[in-house]
Amino acid sequence: MAHKGDHVPTRRQFLVLSSTAALTSLLSEAPASAAADPAQPYASYWHPATILDWDPSTDRDAKYNRSTVPLARRVVPARPANSHARPGEARVQALVAYAPTSFNPAQGSLDMHYYATNYWQYIDELVFWGGSASEGLILAPNPTVTDAAHRNGVRVIGNVFLPPTAYGGQIQWVRDFVQREGDRFPVADKMIQVARHHGFDGWFLNQETAGGNAQLAADMRDFIVYLRRSGLRVIWYDAMTDTGSVSWQNALTARNQVFFEKSDEMFLNFWWSAQGLASSAALARQMGRSPYDLASGVDVESNGYNTSVGWASVFPEGKPHVTSLGFYRPEWTFKSSTGPADFYARDNRFWVGQNGDPANTTTTASWKGIAHYITELTPITSLPFVTNFNTGHGRKFAVGGTVRSTQAWNNLSLQDVLPTWRWSVTGTGTKVTPSLDWDDPYDGGTALKITGTPQSANDVRLFATSLAVTAATQFEVVHRTGTGPSRLQAVLRFGDTEEVLDLGGVSGAWRRSVFPLGGHAGSTLTEISLRVLPGAAVTALIGRIGVTNPVMTTPAAPSDVRVEQVSRTGTGTVAARLTWTRAPGTVRQYRVYKAGAERVFLGGTANDAYFVPAVPLASGETARIEVEAVSEAFDVSAPARVTLAEA
Template identity: 45%
Template sequence: MKKIGAGLIFLVVMCAALSTSAFAKQPYSSYWFPEQLLQWSPASDPDAAFNRSTVPLQDRFVGAGVNSHATKAPKVMALAALNSGTSGVPSQGSDKFGANTFTYWQYVDRLVYWGGSAGEGIIVPPSADTIDAAHKNGVPILGTVFFPPTVYGGTYEWVKQMLRQNSDGSFPAADKLIQVAEHYGFDGWFINQETEGGTPADAQQMKAFLSYLKSHKSTSMDIVWYDSMTKEGNISWQNALNDKNAMFLQDNGKQVTDSMFLNFWWKDLKSSAEKAKGLGRSPYDLYAGIDVEAKGYDTKVNWNLLFPEGEPAVTSLGIYRPDWAFNSAESMEDFFIRENKFWVGPNGNPGNTAGGQAWKGIANDVVEASPVNELPFITNFNTGSGQKYYVRGKQVRDKGWNNRSLQDILPTWRWIADSTGTPLTPVLDWSDAYYGGSSLKISGVLSHDNATHLKLYRTELKIEASTKLSVTYKTQSKPSLKVGLAFADHPDQFVFLNVKDKTSSGWTTETLNLTPYKGKQIVALSLYFDTRDTINDYAIQIGQLSIHNANDPIKPLPAVRELKAANSDFRNGIYGDARLQWKPLDQQVKQYEIYRVLPDGNEVLMGATSNHVFYVPEMRRIDKEAVTVLKVAAVNGIYGQGQASSVKISWPAYPKPTAEFKADRTLVAPGESVTFTDQSTEVTEGWSWTFENGSPAVSTAKNPVVTFNQEGVYSVTLTAANSSGQDTMTKKALITVSKEAGALKNLALGTTATADQRCGEKEGAPNAVDGKVTDNSKWCALGNLPHWLQVDLGAEHHISTFVIKHAESGGEWQGFNTSDYTIQVSSDGTNWVDVVKVQGNTAAETADAIALVKARYVKLIITKPSQGADTAARIYEFEVKGL
């Protein structure tokens, strides 16, 4: 049976950094080892300003609930990896559409930003965009302190460093954890100590550390303890609250932590609940864990032990890895389908979870909460990612993006579509948007017989004399639409306001007067679709719903001041980035939008942030432009754009190219062909090749294919040119033509291999030369860089090619593929010569062909083992091909 240690570490071993292709100036979310944490300060961290949340934790409320089975008392804590890795997480989103834009905040009371690994860092605060999204929805979000088991690289020295205490009784690491949370603006820490080697004295010291955290933190900060370490100091998962771990929750009448996450294998929760009550604590301070990382909604859970039929919930619910929905999905559409089924059940309706299915969804047992309790309330149904970006219906970006800081409050109920016939189908749709990257699409066959009432939001909104409601929509037919409002005095009855039946090809906004309902409180917001005539292909996009007071003092915003482009960086003369900063406006700002002005005068959105700093990601120079203008404009609470400020980025002189190329093989038989691949810098506009004794002998193709008919050793020359100049590269004696080429084989197979490190007994160097990429047969190395793998071929051989099968070849995440490596050869094992040097690789398998060389020993030196900061090397096979 898998222990929790293995389960929790699986995330951090499988989670590595995102690919970081270009610039040193890209700010990333923080992560530390203990000694790094102790040295951290906002003043010395150039990324600290980018990692701060600017969204305060919003109030939210729990309404009556739409599911009669659900109750309000139990809480839900989710431990979710919202980013693909611990390291390499861009601070303000990225240019990728596919991202874990979690949207079911209404069922979560605490979200733990899960992360940490022995190869990257074990102390992980939430990324700024996840803090913003959580806070908009009224959900506290916690960082993680994770001490891994030794089998996964954990070292007890890290525990000792965290628990070090000054003579005055203070804990420096605890003070730093508090400082980080306050500076970045998140809500506490989840402490998970799973490194073996502790003693009873260490357990007491851990309790003192937790008590110090509890007593010195701000009142709004939560400290959560994980059921792992016991009072004896050893690691023993109790799956319960009992005498062995109770002191980490409550000790001698004093709160030590705010709550405890119980391990997954519980078979009786009532004893834990009684133990909590006996300590003077609520049983809902205990979160009974379920592990859904592997199977998601196919996980078998004995729900009746936690939520007994007809009785109050025994404890609260803890969910480990609901990000399964994203990790297992084949597309963003599939992700949203899986996430919906996970949270509201197979029926896709939080109010109807009945049926014979084992997994009924979290909505079956937990009442949803809502932060929609103050005006203005505006939603564009923006998920926080998109394939494009729109501003008031105008497309201002044509490529993918994600930034959870921009996520709107999405519908409380997904979906309650009531109809006496077959209801219309609602989805969050990325094909079109009014503001942001997505909209609400409702489609199907519409007739009077299947009029559909789509309930969307639970609200607490007070209507004043000037309160207006606006709906922005787009449809090819008549809208056939009404807006529904339920009021506090009759919460189950809806009043429907007519939207005029006018046809328009573009976005249409209609404003409805709520004056007749002055003084009432809106408790639910819905849409109603009906028509006298049947519309077989009815489809409508709802781009925005807005309820605001017309006389609110929301004025157009002025231009930002003191706009600077700090630390601009350029690569190859055609790529540039910049860190922008400006003085934040005193007025209420929804977000700041950053645009690039193109040479033709058009503007493209680079991104948006609620912060006053922004990283402008990779810009490609356009038509040798000398200057690029960037604009920043503030957007107010009703999405009105203010005046723009601008700053200029000056490009360096347009560069001449640098020539480089590779051959797919360097040892061939007479009559065989070689494919040459140009690797010159991107500014190359023309190519001139010369192939000694090749056919053709010259070429102007970018990637020519050349046949060599006669035995011998031949050189290849490439000249790369553009309007600024040219560069020539000659590789002498590159191609060997020999009748013996057919005898080429993997010389490393089954030979003696040694390495600097191994991750475990079954992950040693011999695995890299055993010919297997299945059964997890790999060489893995932890520890200090560089890592190295050395192969003794047994005798000198003529070597032509090296093939490396990286992590992805063995089924692991592509972020673990080796980025930077060097290959050396030697005849005596002492004197080495570099023959291959690769930087920035992302491929699962690499083949590096070289001019034929004679050697007995080969050494692979890995200087950057992954796409981010993970320092673990993962090589499934290292092939040395030759004669």
């Protein structure tokens, strides 16, 4: 029983939150055209019996469902924003449902309306939530989600949902799940194969089907051991106990410790208490485990940052954190919003707090923002680092300052690393306001916008970095302003030393400024800020910031571009499946265009297979498709070409 003051959801168990009904509401949001397009690849899902038949060589969508972005290394900033937050203690799990279980486009879609996860710096693991009895129980994450998470150093975990009988669960499915063949678990073997092919990091096991016994529990324990031997991470949900029954403990107890002992982490059900968490942490330590391998569950699906949470039970003031934190459905910030601007405002308040500044979380509100407790982490630890502030969705798509598509889109594979601090502005008096702007991107769908009339020099802290500088290293900024001087300076921090670089000039068009950093060779660049000098009103757009060791050679082009399938989607458009052979060396992404008098951007991926949802093509017309390799520094290869026409 939960105690007063602790997190108490409405009277429902995790099973209701995971129900078919909840996912049906998501299913209703699937694009009407999704099921109608025979070429569209979808994210993968199975029942325990059907996954045994999965083979990437025969699954026509398998090649479109692969993430190839490696997991980035992250570090604590040299100067964390919030002195109250405690580094190296609690971690954050986020259980997120991005889309319906079925008809979930594998590589994004032509719609800006999408939960573009932005605050990776506070998240350690993202669980790809979903599943239903009628559709599938074992879900592999979209490669787009894994690409974005890995670029930010966040592990991605697939989901297994064995539902309660009230929501269609069948105890036979659980038995099928843990069935043995000699010393093997065939379903686990397939889950290992799926994770390695798709490129994600582990599995979340949510077993809530009643009717089990002690033998089934023992089989599940052995299944976990077998699965973890592969090197994949396993997160266990607090539901099934050692007797095989489903009994939410809301704590680590003798009833569920056998599963925690064999797993990497456990997500505790929501009805926890201060006493229960304290005893859980103590038992974890007795077992030789970190208490931060336990995530105290908080259900924010219905109320987001209006949810009542017993924060002091997890994060006691002035003391070490008790456990880690697990958020169930933080995409509330998106689903409750009225549009992109509202979503970004809600998301900022959820993660940073109502002051909108991770350095200032002082408030009388009970929800102070996760930045109040959790120290941000940065994945910017190796050269080159280049960001165009691309959030992974937009109203248009620009390339090098020229708009190449006016089609709305979402594709998290193309998301850049976004500012570490959103937003931290120092200065006295009236300050400037930073924001992300979808109207005038430089490359991708978004630019950084700074507006206002500063009464003093304002420093906009942007990126925490840990970049070793060489004699060849250079810093670049692409920006533009309205009328009048930009009054912008870049401030680079090397330990206790700052270098101020004047961006200067009047710039009605995009302007690239490049500064050699060889004078700091052997030092570590730890922070990138922008300074706005006082004066009249300023409106500045920053399209790119980069720290690179330039190379004289552009990346090699991909080769052997092939059209797998073409299908007409309208009187003037077709959809197409494309594949190619990867370019040698490191490639950040591939971009696909329709060539012509005006080059049209069609989409992009880090993969070597891409579904183009809409190619402008009249009946009988032939189009020339071009695929370019883009390096981490956004150098571009020569195009590889293929001709596209209806069969």
